[in-house]
Amino acid sequence: MSSIAASNEQTASDVWVRVKRRLRAELGEDIFASWFGRLELDAITDGCAYLTVPTRFLKSWIESHYSDRVLTLYRAESPHVERITIGVRSTVGRDAAPARRAPEAPRPSNVTTLAAGPAAEPKPLVAPAPAEERGEGSDLGGAPLDARLTFDTFIIGRSNALAHAAADRVAHHQAGPALYNPLYLHAGVGLGKTHLLHAIGHEMRAQGRRVIYLTADRFMYGFVASLKAQTSLAFKERLRGIDLLIIDDVQFIQGKQIQQEFGHTLNALIDAGRQIVVAADRPPADLESLDERVRSRLAGGLVVEVGALDEALRASILTTRIEALKTVHPTFDVSPNVVSYVARAITANGRDLEGAVNRLLAHATLTGSAITLETAEAAIRDLVRNREPKRVKIEDIQKLVASRYNVSRSDILSERRTAAVVRPRQIAMYLSKVLTLRSLPEIGRRFGGRDHTTVLHAVRKIEKALGEDNALNDEVELLKRMLQE
Ligand SMILES: Nc1ncnc2c1ncn2[C@@H]1O[C@H](COP(=O)(O)OP(=O)(O)OP(=O)(O)O)[C@@H](O)[C@H]1O
Numbered sequence: 001m002s003s004i005a006a007s008n009e010q011t012a013s014d015v016w017v018r019v020k021r022r023l024r025a026e027l028g029e030d031i032f033a034s035w036f037g038r039l040e041l042d043a044i045t046d047g048c049a050y051l052t053v054p055t056r057f058l059k060s061w062i063e064s065h066y067s068d069r070v071l072t073l074y075r076a077e078s079p080h081v082e083r084i085t086i087g088v089r090s091t092v093g094r095d096a097a098p099a100r101r102a103p104e105a106p107r108p109s110n111v112t113t114l115a116a117g118p119a120a121e122p123k124p125l126v127a128p129a130p131a132e133e134r135g136e137g138s139d140l141g142g143a144p145l146d147a148r149l150t151f152d153t154f155i156i157g158r159s160n161a162l163a164h165a166a167a168d169r170v171a172h173h174q175a176g177p178a179l180y181n182p183l184y185l186h187a188g189v190g191l192g193k194t195h196l197l198h199a200i201g202h203e204m205r206a207q208g209r210r211v212i213y214l215t216a217d218r219f220m221y222g223f224v225a226s227l228k229a230q231t232s233l234a235f236k237e238r239l240r241g242i243d244l245l246i247i248d249d250v251q252f253i254q255g256k257q258i259q260q261e262f263g264h265t266l267n268a269l270i271d272a273g274r275q276i277v278v279a280a281d282r283p284p285a286d287l288e289s290l291d292e293r294v295r296s297r298l299a300g301g302l303v304v305e306v307g308a309l310d311e312a313l314r315a316s317i318l319t320t321r322i323e324a325l326k327t328v329h330p331t332f333d334v335s336p337n338v339v340s341y342v343a344r345a346i347t348a349n350g351r352d353l354e355g356a357v358n359r360l361l362a363h364a365t366l367t368g369s370a371i372t373l374e375t376a377e378a379a380i381r382d383l384v385r386n387r388e389p390k391r392v393k394i395e396d397i398q399k400l401v402a403s404r405y406n407v408s409r410s411d412i413l414s415e416r417r418t419a420a421v422v423r424p425r426q427i428a429m430y431l432s433k434v435l436t437l438r439s440l441p442e443i444g445r446r447f448g449g450r451d452h453t454t455v456l457h458a459v460r461k462i463e464k465a466l467g468e469d470n471a472l473n474d475e476v477e478l479l480k481r482m483l484q485e
Pocket of ligand 1: 155156160
């Protein structure tokens, strides 16, 4: 590393220390320690500070509650930073290989491996790769595929039959240009997108094809890290040398330069007839942070939604899980009655179903007694109570608030400033802030192209009013409940 680069690095870490100091002073030690203690700076590039936290929850929380504050404080220390992006650091044990850390990197990240060592040399486009490199290649930041997530363990129901059929066709396609390129799967949390992505990956890898599975975070950090080490060409070329690129959680891809790179990579792979499969939590048209061209490229293949798991599907998933566990714990037995009870009680997603089976198993093995409806109810109570709140759409908020206050949705989006419209508009903006993970600028755009400061003003105004006006408080609570039901 050159001394200039070293001194830049030094400055970046110094600035970061000062930004954290400001955050601590402004928010107090408790809040700082709860939310920012594990926030780390990974890199600064293209006017964007890439920060990381260890969990998705922290990421969402900081993004929805503090991102404006962090940016403001960052800019107070370093005005050339225009944006911040928060990613999730990979956890130990998830990586195919332990992360090698570039000695000059300010902090460990999940992809510093990309920047380091001879593994980052460019490869010929379609060079045959050794088995361990077929997608397990930590040199590309590819995450390992989960052995349990295969087509064999995927249960087909009404809501996912189309997505399954498309995934199956793509995975078994042999000759000719890639099918449905890209295949774009979208669904709410825990409905089986990642399962299908891994299943396609396993199947194609079993056919000897070169597969890379990346989350959006890994793609971004991989690219940033390779830029830092000036090996971005190698990164691009190596990605282009594969048969199947899988990108999960594509909604998290952010940053102008990274999007451009992502767009180039998509184009190059699609033009070369390589298959791309992506998953996101929303359809391409709703990926507001993505460039229009990238969005339309993503929408240009086959877009399929994976629907909510219906009760029959939930019961089949539970039964299959229980049967699989019985091979290891032969005494584990759950009656059909209990299975239907759990399938009715846990409606949110596949992850909670898995959690429920684990709790039943823990109960059975710890107490050594049979699982009755009562014990099942006690074992899964917290899952039923804490099930994930429904994802709320800004459009639904606008519609509900409009009808509640007898105005039209277009009044809410309009420039009108009469009191009869201003208050509902502010309430709708407030609810959009607290019930969705959209940023202030995104909310502003959805409210007739308003500036983010207008949204911030509305949010503060309603927050203040809620503290002073009990009737309004009840009203807003009711709206929240109606939206989340
Ligand atoms: N149809 C299904 N058959 C079997 N298991 C399923 C099915 N759908 C979901 N699951 C299971 O539910 C859990 C969550 O699914 P998955 O991780 O694929 O969700 P996701 O849609 O990718 O969610 P997220 O967006 O949060 O990553 C996994 O354990 C998965 O195996």
